[in-house]
Amino acid sequence: MRSAARKSVSPAGLTRFVCLVAVLAAVGLLPWLSGRDPALTVLRARSAEQEATPEALAAIREDLGLDSGPLSLLGNWASGLLRGDLGTSWVSGTDVLPSVVSGLQVSLGLMGAAFAVAVLLACALVAPVLVRGRGSTGAFAAMLAAVPEFLLATLALLVCGVWLGLLPTSGWAGPAYMVLPAIALGVPAGGLLGRLVADALPAVLDERWVELWRGAGVGRARVSAAALRRVLPPLVPQFGMAAVGLTGGAVAVETVFAVPGIGRTALGAAKSQDLPLLQGSVLALLALGLVAGALSALARRRLLGPALRDAGLTLPAARPVRTHPAVPLTLAVLLLVTIGWGLLRDPYTVDTTARLLPPSWAHPLGTDGLGRDVLARLGHGAASTVGTAAAVCALSLLVSLALGFLPGVAAGAADIANALPPVIVGILVAAAAGPGTGGAALAVALISWPPLAAHAAALVQEVRASTFLTAQRAIGASPSWILTRHVLPSVAAPVTRHAILRLPGIALALASLGFLGLGAQPPTPEWGLLLDESRAYVERAPWAALAPAVALALLAGLAVSGAAYAQGRTGGTGRARRRVRTAATTKKETSVGA
Template identity: 90%
Template sequence: MKGLAGPAASARLVCLGAVLTAVGLLPWLSGRDPALTVLRARSAEQEGTAEALAAIRADLGLDAGPLAVLGRWVSGLLRGDLGTSWVSGTDVLPSVVSGLRVSLGLMGAAFAVAVLLACALVAPVLVRGRESAGAIAAMLASLPEFLLATVALLVCGVWLGRLPTSGWQGPAYVVLPAFALGVPAGGLLGRLVAEALPAVLDERWAELWRGAGVSRARVAAAALRRVLPPLVPQFGMAAVGLTGGAVAVETVFAVPGIGRTALGAATSQDLPLLQGCVLALLALGLAAGALAAIVRRRLLGPVLRDAGLTLPAPRSARTHPVIPLTLAAVLSAAIGWGLLRDPYTVDAKARLLPPDRAHPLGTDGLGRDVLARLGHGAAATVGTAAAVCALSLLVALVLGFLPGIAAGAADIANALPPVIVGILVAAAAGPGTGGAALAVALISWPPLAAHASALVQEVRASAFLTAQRAIGASRWWILTRHVLPSVAAPVTRHALLRLPGIALALASLGFLGLGAQPPTPEWGLLLEESRAYVERAPWAALAPAVALALLAGLAVSAASWSAGRAVPGRIRLCHSSRCRLARFRRAPRRLTALPTAAIRKEPFCENAERAAVREHPRITESAGR
């Protein structure tokens, strides 16, 4: 691992420099004249004459060119100067610090809610050994923050009137935003711990402790200490994810945080303020990652710090095929039925109608059929998410063979939530489906690349690959017949599990107006359009929310079922000159051990047989016959 420190550090510096350069050149990356942007920001009615534009360029120093302005901006950063707002004409730094202070308070409260919820989800696993908490946690993690914020605002703020619904003036104003932001994060953390605990409790040391009469509380505490160190980096990524969710939550509750400030700066094209907000969010993400690394080292201690401690493979949940088939049938039926209807027909007389025979899911504020918009929105949401997921899978499989570069680039990508990257892309290229897909694709590959890199290293260290090299196997044969199949299958299942998260990220960008634009029937945009009348017509918001939940359940159950279907393969030994080695298929959970599988009764090469039996003594005696 020490040999990877150099490439990882170099890749980290290169990626950080690329991000800083992109942020510094944001006024020119937008494709619009920066002087005209400033003129429109200051006065929308003033005509953009050549004299006015020249005066603005001279005032802001834009006539020196992009490289000179970039150098001046970087030198200002070194002095702690973030520039001057194009809209208000004030310094950017005080606005960034004020928004960051508010967001830190909100994210701290949300993280406390997430930890409490995760403890509640993990408690049944520790006390009674139940594994159903993982399904509940997955359902909570699939809830969009913006939808949860809207429901919390409607129920607690409007119907009950117990809590304030906008602003930031005291502790009472923190409750609803922290709840909306912390519940999905708590579901994610609870799912990570709940899925890892059963395998840890089945380890040998836990059985010995229980047999020796150690109390259940001490065993549970030791199991938690065993589980937490490998999961702490995931906790850091969850903290960074709170930053992206805070943008939508701050928008719903009108909280003056750094996320809402960045979104407002992108909308008004106040690029210096947007640059300062993005830098603050990037620093916050890097600090969260560094803090997670420090906590992990402290939990491991000096003895296990460099031992590469990992968790055992979780017990594969036996999901009945009826579950994914039922979810797929329901979702496909709704989408297919909606595709047969017109999503753009406006009927002013049919506004906000409840579900009936003519409109099975009701109508929206313009009288359009909700079922039709839900069906046609699947192409914009699920189709785009599938394309982004496939692209991330390909990138991960390539970078899996370059672990140093992948690790360095992943540190920077993990520090930027999709919403922040979406704000940058929208500021440069304008809002749209393509920009939203690009933003999500830029930062969705690191978890898959880390998984692929770990599997590649494990496969390359396997003893049976050494035996194959010894008997004359070519590099291309080993790569295509053993390494890639061993890595691609589990990483593909991992990518399938991440499909709902990618769809939620695209929906979040659509909800914030950074993705698909009206009248496109995109699921996030449907939620945003129905937010104004959710009290009168909740079915318009429930339809895309339930569709996203069904998509999450389908991905989780299908991945669990496919993992349970994975069975050990066979060894085939032949004497052909074109096939001078044993063909192995990796066991689904142990790469370094070959399962005791039946061997086909065919003529085989004596050298290949001896190498295989020597490396894998558990092969049945039928190999010798």
């Protein structure tokens, strides 16, 4: 009995609980963690003309209970939460709960439509594999999965809404207003789901039971249905991560199309420092992510059935998606030439007489709303975006190498990190420390380490089980000698290559925070910020929006093609295939990485 109780409290479960409590505490302590004076925010919201005297600010702090200390503040918030009371908005003075419920209803409707788009797209990507018995859509699906939602939403707004005028581009007044947001939110998720299933199906269709069924005269439809049932259980957790990704992508999509959902509500509350509304909105988004993960675990148990419920069911090794080395090389050359050309120009010179000029020899990519050269800002923005991404990669690498030796602790923390999209963490960090490049880098670093840590843990386990380490112990080698001379060198090299492959994806995550105003601030020429600034005059000067959009698309293509090329190069041996498969077990590979 005692041993069973001890086994029930695993290190992963304990770490998962501690991390969840830490996240909830951070949300509850936002008024105390915020660098700004909440009393001043409330005073400005109540009366913009009233003078901010010490007496007036002290009265507001007493009214809000901000003078009682962080523990009392957290206790009051938690007790109200248990009673279903999310507090009162500091800006509007109304109850937070109705606003959260209203925004949540809109977001759930949008996410439901987006999930339908994702399922339809995934079926279209998987159908050729079922018919031909081999994967032919992996590269295309990977490209769709790597396109950020904010970039796809901006392109849909530009092409379908502005140029063609086919569909409404803002608001939430009927089914037609749902089409473009659902497509922008559902296409990357559909690409991910289609890629996962299409990559796994060929190996399943080569299994012995499929040949026996076909030889016995079983029809193609029944064999395909059985193959899908064989594929789905190990992939269901990844589907849950795709649903979590919808909650993060909804923030950007709702912002682009002015949809009054919970994501846009959270972003607006963060910018206006309406912390009670922000707390309720983030709590709702976090609950969506956790519920999606729990439902995916339940669906997996139901699909496995009682016989296999406690067994580890894995798929055969997926065939690597190969690409010609010329593809990533061409994309890299295009980006480097554009960046190098832009670095030779001044990105800050303002010329109001040259506002919104079309591309010309003097300005190859045109000018923006202040007359600044778009090519110059694109080139200098790469240094900010890619340089910050490199720092985040280095930090994630160090954390993952340390956690690789603590797989039980890392697994529990990774579950919570996987349930938090970068945008949600970025909103929390911006509310506490203010928007900026450092805050965006911290937000991405906090949730970008799980795939690397999983890769490191698998390699540590593999190296420790090798026979040559047993021989080293037998001849009296010390644990420190084995660690520094054998284990770390064997683990660090492949995990470092994995981290480098994630560099473009992390740069895209930073750009998404910049696009939402949570990252670099004007006049910094950051790619996501450039795309956001150009939306104000996209009808008059579409080239100003297309330049950063194309650069981000090239970066996404480089992330996918580079990862596919590296996977093809390392797919020759069984050990390398195991490493690649282990590194791809987490959805963060796509949401934050390639």
